[in-house]
Amino acid sequence: NKVEGTVPAGKDPDGITYDPYTNSVWAFNGESHTATVIDATTKKVLATVALPGKPEFPVSDGKGNIYDNIESKSEIVRINAKTHRITAVWPLAPCKYPSGLAIDVQHMRLFSVCHNGIMAVVNAENGKVVATPAIGMGPDAARFDAKDQYAFASTGGSGALTVIHEDSPNHYSEVETVKTEKGAR
Secondary structure: OOOOOOOOOOOEEEEEEEEEOOOOOEEOOOOOOOOEEOOOOOOEEEEEEOOOOOOOEEOOOOOOOOEEEEHHHHHEEEEEEOOEEEEEEEOOOOOOEEEEEEEEEOEEEEEEEOOOEEEEEEOOOOOOOEEEEEEOOOOOEEEEOOOEEEEEEEEOOOOOEEEEEEEEEOOOEEEEEEEOOOOOO
16 A cells, blocks of 8 residues: 555546556546556556547557547547557547546447437447437446446436446447436546
8 A cells, every 4th residue: 555656647637547458558638638658567658649639538448449538529539559649530429528438348339428418329440429328417437337238327417327228239228317426426
């Protein structure tokens, strides 16, 4: 329970993910609109990736791609984890101001939770929005349970956790909305 070292990141690091394909840690920096790439073994900065806007939560597909919501532009970026270059920028319309992000690696679907009360389900291979199930307002986090095919959206503004089932890669149904404390994430 002690600090073993520190690694500098950009301004206002807000999201972090580990990529097993490259054994790297990615810190997404909201204020500097960058991602800091860190070698997980040496703890050294490998690269700083410029982003097209304010990033939010990232995910790795474990196959060499990092995805991140760009909140300020309502987009998702795909970054090659080896070259540290953006390989795609996809609009999330009708999603506005995406925050939390989760991934179904088996079906290559991304789950962006959006401040206008929807979850944008995106094909992670071509960027197409395939579904937009309703969630509560003020989301911050998303998760995906691969075993049972459930996507979760915590919505602190609504004080709820929305549970969505992946019926198939392009079809989703709401299972339940669980009341939580207002502001819960």
